Amino acid sequence: MSAPVPSPSIAILGAGSMGGAILQGLVAGGVRGISVTNRTADKAAALAELDGVHSIALADQPDGNRTAARGAQIVVIGVKPAMVADLLREIADDLDPDAVVVSLAAGTTIATMEQALGGTRRILRAMPNTPAVVGKAVTGIAANAHASAQDVAAVRRLFEYVGTVIETDEAGIDPLSTISGSGPAYVFLLIEEFTKAAVGKGFSQADARVMAEQTFIGAAALLDASGEDPAELRRRVTSPKGTTERAVGVLQEARLDEVFVRATDAALARAKELAAGA
Numbered sequence: 001m002s003a004p005v006p007s008p009s010i011a012i013l014g015a016g017s018m019g020g021a022i023l024q025g026l027v028a029g030g031v032r033g034i035s036v037t038n039r040t041a042d043k044a045a046a047l048a049e050l051d052g053v054h055s056i057a058l059a060d061q062p063d064g065n066r067t068a069a070r071g072a073q074i075v076v077i078g079v080k081p082a083m084v085a086d087l088l089r090e091i092a093d094d095l096d097p098d099a100v101v102v103s104l105a106a107g108t109t110i111a112t113m114e115q116a117l118g119g120t121r122r123i124l125r126a127m128p129n130t131p132a133v134v135g136k137a138v139t140g141i142a143a144n145a146h147a148s149a150q151d152v153a154a155v156r157r158l159f160e161y162v163g164t165v166i167e168t169d170e171a172g173i174d175p176l177s178t179i180s181g182s183g184p185a186y187v188f189l190l191i192e193e194f195t196k197a198a199v200g201k202g203f204s205q206a207d208a209r210v211m212a213e214q215t216f217i218g219a220a221a222l223l224d225a226s227g228e229d230p231a232e233l234r235r236r237v238t239s240p241k242g243t244t245e246r247a248v249g250v251l252q253e254a255r256l257d258e259v260f261v262r263a264t265d266a267a268l269a270r271a272k273e274l275a276a277g278a
Contacts, residue, residue, distance in 0.1 A: 010158070011035040011072035013065045013087060015047055015055075018104050019078025021132040025162035027051060028135070035068035066094040074100050074158060076126075081105040081274065088116035095121070100151045102126050102141075102158075106177060107274030110144045110170050122147040124155050125170060127177050128162065130184050137163030138180035142170040174275070178267035186263070191216055 010026065012019045015036040023036055032052025038044045044057035056064035069075050069091040079087055084105045095101070100122045103113060113123050124147055128139040139159040143152050156165045168176060191212050198208035223230055238244045 009033065009073035010076065011037075011068040011074070012076045012078055013037050013068060013091070014078035014080075014083075015043075016078055018128060018130075018132065019076060020047070021130075021137075022076065022078075022104075022128070022159070022162055023047065023050070023053070025132065025135055026158065027053065029161040031161070035072065037064045037068050066091050069094045069099070071096060072099060074102060074154060076158075077101065077103040077105065079105070081108045084108045085112055085116040088113055092117050098122070100124065100147060100155060102155055104128065106181070107174075107271060109275055110142070114144065120146045122151050124152070125173050126155065126159060127173050127181050128159060129180050132162040135162050138166065138183075139163060140166045140168050140173055140176035140180065142168050142173050144170075174268055174271040175264075177271060178264040182264075182267050186260075187216065 010031065010033070012023055012034065013036075015023050015038050019036070023034065026034060027050045033054075034052060035054045035056065036044075036047055037056045037058055038047060039058050041057040041059050044055045044060075047053055048055035054068075056068055058064045061067065065087060073096070075091070075095065077084055077087060084103055085108075088101070095117075101113065101117065102124045104126055106127065108125075110123055110125060114121065117123070121144075123144045124141055126139055126141045128137045131137050132139070137159070139162070141152065141155055141159065143155075152167065156167065159165045166176065166180075194212040194215070195205075195208045198211050199205055203211065219233075223233060226233065234248070238248055
């Protein structure tokens with residue numbers, strides 16, 4: 001595991017589903033002295049029970065985002081994309097000169113954040129996916145021209161608490177989001193359809209779900225443990241002239257390669273629309 005980020009150093013403004021997952025990973029990794037904000041008192045109270053977390057309810061403390069940002073080395077912006085610019089303008093005067101600002105918002109460009117903060121702020125975009133909740137995220141990070149290699153390394157360490165990190169430039173963030181960001185939904189869809197196929201062959205819903213889900217989980221675990229190329233593992237399961245070969249042939253005839261290209265292209269087009277405010 002990576003060495004803990006020195007504390008107090010981190011503020012998470014908007015500890016919703018993704019910000020909350022990052023927070024849980026940091027706490028589990030031994031990081032302490034984290035300030036977090038949330039709109040409601042109930043959620044803030046729950047987060048306050050985490051070891052080493054200072055939790056602020058904006059309902060009780062309207063200037064809580066500014067309070068949390070003061071003194072933080074890394075400020076993670078976890079609010080919805082439409083709220084990012086307003087939040088950055090709110091905290092701009094409270095940020096330390098050397099603070100690194102990291103946005104989790106899809107479609108919010110570095111240029112938009114630079115304009116909201118003014119000056120030469122150190123800014124990164126991060127694109128984690130939902131498996132962050134179980135410490136298995138893939139997170140893409142991209143820095144602006146003012147962020148140093150040390151800044152990028154510090155942010156990388158932060159996200160390594162919840163999974164794997166890929167460094168890219170900003171042009172790579174949206175394409176990455178179409179693969180790893182949206183990717184869990186593609187996998188869940190495949191499991192849904194696999195389950196339906198099992199039900200159609202006479203299995204109960206419960207048994208069908210177990211077969212489908214555990215097959216995906218087991219295959220992923222085997223891929224991870226073996227270090228082999230997935231194509232090689234597929235070949236090992238596919239005996240010549242056997243049942244699997246026949247099934248794989250049907251899938252290949254359906255041109256899954258083209259389907260996945262079209263699907264990820266559609267996601268990329270939508271990401272560009274969001275960036276343009278559509």
